[in-house]
Amino acid sequence: MVVAILAGGAVLVALLDRSGGGLAGQAHVSDGDTISINGQRVRIVGIDAPELDQTCTDKAGSAWRCGREAREHLVALIGKAPVTCASEGRDKYGRVLGRCEAGGADLGAAMIEAGFAVSYDDYKVRETLARIDRRGIWAGSFETPQKWRKDKGAEEPAFDLRGWLLSWLGN
Secondary structure (H helix, E strand, O other): OHHHHHHHHHHHHHHHOOOOOEEEEOEEEEEOOEEEEOOEEEEEOOEEOOOOOOOEEOOOOOEEOHHHHHHHHHHHHHOOOOEEEEEEEEOOOOOEEEEEEEOOEEHHHHHHHOOOOEEOOOOHHHHHHHHHHOOHHHHOEOOOHHHHHHHHOOOOOOOOHHHHHHHHOOO
């Protein structure tokens, strides 16, 4: 009985998993580090961009909507180009973790270089250069997106059964 249930689950996951290890197509930008391609949510690996409602402070001490600007910068980077993402697994919310490119540009690297995201070690040199040049969020002060989410009690994405099944089965 257990074997039949597991086999049925594996078949279901195989039918549901349309990513095939990678995704390609037109992207819808949710925020500065999350996109959707063909109905699949993709979290760009290696970066953490300000949340949509997050504000930062510029060098004059004025608040600015850095989360919205991070999203708009990613929209501009992609333009009308198709996006390709190589999957590196899934996060605990079922989102594909992907290294994504548009028009030959690594989107994670470009967001870091423009100063619209912080690095999770993958792009530390680029982040250092953005800091030195005081680009984007580095032009003033800000809370890291991770701390902002924690302090604001920001909701994480809803639990995704399909994604959980895929991660449980090693996809």
